[in-house]
Amino acid sequence: MEISFIGAGNLAWHLAPALENAGHHINEVYSRQLQHSRRLVSNLYDARTHSLLNFADSPSKLFILAVPDDALEDVCSRLVLPENARIVHTSGTRALQDLTRWMAVYSDVPVRTGVFYALQTFTKEQTFLDFDDIPLCIEAAEKEFEDELVSIGQELSDIVYLITSDERKLLHMAAVFACNFTNHLLAIAHDLTVANGLEFDLLRPLIRETLRKGLVADNPATVQTGPARRNDLSTIEAHLSLLTAKPQLAEIYDVMTTSIQRMYI
Incomplete structure (x- = not known):
């Protein structure tokens, strides 16, 4: 399929090459910051940068919105698409209905809308990720387009699900706990x-074994250890005393400790 990317951030950095490797053709990459689109294009076969949001003459059939959630409506309001265009956003939280409504309001031509959400953490300019085991969450307003997105997803990954907007929002929230909060705790440590x-x-070594146990367990709660799990109050108080000069960290420690204790009451 002929594809254009709107946005050249972390996700686009990995998804665009993966789509090319699956046999799709990336025509254009748009970014507000030209250097970002140029950097991504340099890793693609024969894509070119696109400096405007007017794609009226584009040969692409699928347009992938890979921009921050807060920028989605603004981009859609300025986007000009060709006839018979299909467009997806890649957000974990924005509803498909939002994109469908924006296209109905702002687009001069009928547009098919969908969601192509990759459940993974992406960092730009790191080694390109293999999408084989990255869950892809698909949603579309029309069955025909949904089938097309599923087909594209299956060319990239062995894990493709049809997921509603409400389910995707909940999944994204769980991912924040599993990924973003976990990494933040590692940064604190x-x-x-x-x-x-x-x-x-x-x-x-402790971090590796903790993650390994949590991933192989049916429920990570069954392999929880530590002073909060044992309700070792003297150790908890000793730790909190070490954090007297760091009230923000003491608050995090206390909240996490209380949450663990309540889980095993």
Whole structure:
């Protein structure tokens, strides 16, 4: 399929090459920051940068909105698409109905709308990710377009699901707990060790084993350990006393501890 990307951020950096490797052709990449689109295009076969949101003469059939959620409506309001265009957003939280409504309001031509959400954490300019085991969550306003998106998804990944907007929003929230919050806690652990003259590397074997156990368990709650799980109040108080000068971290520690304790009451 002939495809254009609107947005050249973390997701586009990985998804565009993956689509090309699956046999699709990326025609154009638009970004508000030209250097970003140029950098992405340099990793594609013969795509070109597109400096405007007017795609009226584009040969593409599918347009992929890979922009931040807060920018979606503004981009849609300025977007000009060709006849018979199909457009998807890649957001974990924005409803399909939002995109459908924006296209109905702003587009001069009928547009088929859908969602193509990859459930993974992406970082630009890192090694391109293999999409084989990345869950792809599909939704479309029309069955024919839904089937097309499923077909594209199956060319990339072994895990393709039809998921509603409400389900996707809940899944995205769970992903924030599993990914973003987990990484933030690792960053806190890094800062605590380094600030006190210890090496973060000492924690790496523990982190690896913790993640391994959590992933192989049917329910990670069954492999929970630590002072909160044991209700070891003296250890908890000792830890909190170490955080007296860091009230924000003490608050996080207390909230996490209370949450673990309540889970096992």
